[in-house]
Amino acid sequence: MKYQSITETIGNTPVVRINHLAPKGVNLFVKVEAFNPLGSIKDRLALGVIEAAERSGELKPGQTVIEATSGNTGIGLAMVCAAKGYPLVLTMAEPFSVERRKLMRFLGAKVIITPAAERAVGMVNKAAELAKAHGWFMTRQFENEANADIHTRTTAREILDDFSGERLDYWVTGYGTGGTLKGVARVLARERPDTRIVVCEPLDSQLLGSGIEQARHADGTPSGPHPTFKPHPMQGWTPDFIPKLAADAVETKVIHRLLPISGADAIRFSKELATREGIFVGITSGATFAGALQIAAEAEKGANILCMLPDTGERYLSTPLFADVAADMNDEELKISRSTPSGQLNS
Numbered sequence: 001m002k003y004q005s006i007t008e009t010i011g012n013t014p015v016v017r018i019n020h021l022a023p024k025g026v027n028l029f030v031k032v033e034a035f036n037p038l039g040s041i042k043d044r045l046a047l048g049v050i051e052a053a054e055r056s057g058e059l060k061p062g063q064t065v066i067e068a069t070s071g072n073t074g075i076g077l078a079m080v081c082a083a084k085g086y087p088l089v090l091t092m093a094e095p096f097s098v099e100r101r102k103l104m105r106f107l108g109a110k111v112i113i114t115p116a117a118e119r120a121v122g123m124v125n126k127a128a129e130l131a132k133a134h135g136w137f138m139t140r141q142f143e144n145e146a147n148a149d150i151h152t153r154t155t156a157r158e159i160l161d162d163f164s165g166e167r168l169d170y171w172v173t174g175y176g177t178g179g180t181l182k183g184v185a186r187v188l189a190r191e192r193p194d195t196r197i198v199v200c201e202p203l204d205s206q207l208l209g210s211g212i213e214q215a216r217h218a219d220g221t222p223s224g225p226h227p228t229f230k231p232h233p234m235q236g237w238t239p240d241f242i243p244k245l246a247a248d249a250v251e252t253k254v255i256h257r258l259l260p261i262s263g264a265d266a267i268r269f270s271k272e273l274a275t276r277e278g279i280f281v282g283i284t285s286g287a288t289f290a291g292a293l294q295i296a297a298e299a300e301k302g303a304n305i306l307c308m309l310p311d312t313g314e315r316y317l318s319t320p321l322f323a324d325v326a327a328d329m330n331d332e333e334l335k336i337s338r339s340t341p342s343g344q345l346n347s
Contacts (some may be wrong), residue, residue, distance in 0.1 A: 004343045006083050010036055010043045011154045015162045015306065018162040018207070021269075021293065025301045027291060030273075030309045034081055034281055038079045038103075039072075040065060040311035041155075042236075046076030048150025049139040050084065064136040068127040071100030071118070072142050073177070078107035080233035089130060091123040096235055097318045119132055120239035121225050128221070141177050143220040144241035151183025159306065160185065160191060169303040172198045172259075172292040174237045174284055175208070178246025180308065189254040196256035201292035202232035204259040207242050208250060220244035233263040233320055235312075237284040265290040267321055270313065282316045 003009055013035040022028035033041035053059035064087040067077055074090040081088040086111040092101065092117040101111050114123040114129070124142070131138035141147055159171070171188060173208060175181045183197060188195045201208055210228040217223050222241035229240040249255065263283075270286025273279040281289075292307035316322060329337065337343040 006037050007047050007080055010047050011116075012158060013017045014239050015159075016279065018277060021272060021289075023293075023296050026296045026299050026303045026305060027066040028296050028305045028307065030279065030289065030292075031155075032279060033308065034312035035277075036076075038075050039153040039314065040076065041308070042072035042311075043076040043079065044150050044154055045141060045147045045177065046075055046080045048179075049141065049144050050077070050080050050086070050145045051141070052149070053137060054144035059086070059124045059137045062086070064134065065139060066090070066127050066131050066136045067103075067139045067141060068092070068120070068123040069141075070239070071097050071315060072236055074104045074106065074109065074111070075100065077139065078104045078109040079190075082108050084131060089136065091127040091130070093119055095231075097316060098319050100315060106294060108149045109194045113296075119225060119229075121222055124221065126296050140221075141253045142222075142239075142241075142245060143178070145245075147179030148183035148186075148245055148248075151180050152187055154309060155180060156184040156187035159180075160187070163192075163306070164302065167302075168192055168195045168306060169299065170196050170198055170256075170295050170305040171198065171308075172288060172295060172305065173248045173308040174200050174234070174310065175243075175249070176236055176238070176284075176310070178249055180310075181277055182249040185249050185254045186252065189252070197254055198257045198259060198291060198295055198315070199255050200259045200261050200288050201238050202234055202287070205230045205238055206260050207238060208246070209258050209260060212244035214247060216244065229293075232259075234266055234284045234287050234316075235282075235319070259294060261287045261290050263287075269293070270316075270321055273309075274313065279309070280313045281309045282311045282313050283313060283319065283321050285313075296341045 015031050018028040036043035066089045068091045091112045093114050104111050147253050166178050185197050207226045215223045225240040266283045266287035269290045
């Protein structure tokens with residue numbers, strides 16, 4: 001198949017059955033968003049917000065685009081802006097993985113690093129300052145309805161098509177910006193009301209689970225960090241505030257259950273997906289999958305469960321996910337190497 005632009009390859013990601021990690025008697029599937037061209041579900045967001053701004057006239061030809069990002073949105077925007085010819089500036093808090101910065105810069109974006117102590121709110125505020133100072137277009141991923149709308153048009157329709165004529169008993173997701181959650185949940189609630197929507201968030205940073213509302217400015221942006229936020233290893237999964245789009249989804253009362261997930265389980269199941277299923281994904285995917293396994297353990301026999309896996313494991317090479325993966329041979333590998341004559345000569 002021929003495409004006129006890399007942006008045309010976004011979406012239509014595969015749903016894959018879990019064969020070894022799922023408990024017997026249930027059907028556990030994952031939607032592998034790493035198949036998007038730049039490796040994450042945020043490619044959809046990037047295309048959605050840029051094309052909506054083009055249609056509305058908010059984004060002018062050649063105008064600079066700016067956004068605050070933990071990495072995946074910035075990488076997706078860098079791809080879309082490169083393909084469409086827009087300069088891009090990104091703000092990013094210091095703790096996020098260095099490979100994300102390099103990828104964004106490799107794709108032509110400028111990356112402004114904000115202090116770690118200011119967390120996500122700090123990088124959002126810096127982006128807003130820069131947009132106002134220079135007349136740049138800010139995509140506002142956490143409040144922009146175009147973020148949710150593209151998931152309504154693409155992600156949700158793909159899920160409905162993949163389970164056409166079948167049960168879909170549970171849909172398990174994280175929330176990040178809230179775009180996937182809001183955009184897909186409203187379609188499932190309308191067209192598959194029997195599907196139970198399960199939302200995962202960090203055990204040590206239960207913002208939705210706290211029941212405490214996020215303080216906001218009139219435009220929906222956070223006026224400060226959420227009081228229950230604590231740092232966690234799921235980069236991009238929960239900023240230090242509740243995004244407006246996520247809050248919108250909560251207010252519709254379509255969420256069946258909130259599941260807190262530990263950082264240790266997130267890392268564990270990312271690794272197990274790789275070594276036991278051959279599915280290479282990041283920490284946030286491992287976290288959502290941990291939640292899906294909890295649901296699978298309790299689900300009725302024959303249940304169909306779909307779990308979102310938002311990105312590739314390559315975003316996490318400098319994070320704790322790869323902390324115990326060595327570059328040099330370990331003792332077992334050395335033993336294998338020395339099991340033939342050439343290995344004995346070189347030892």
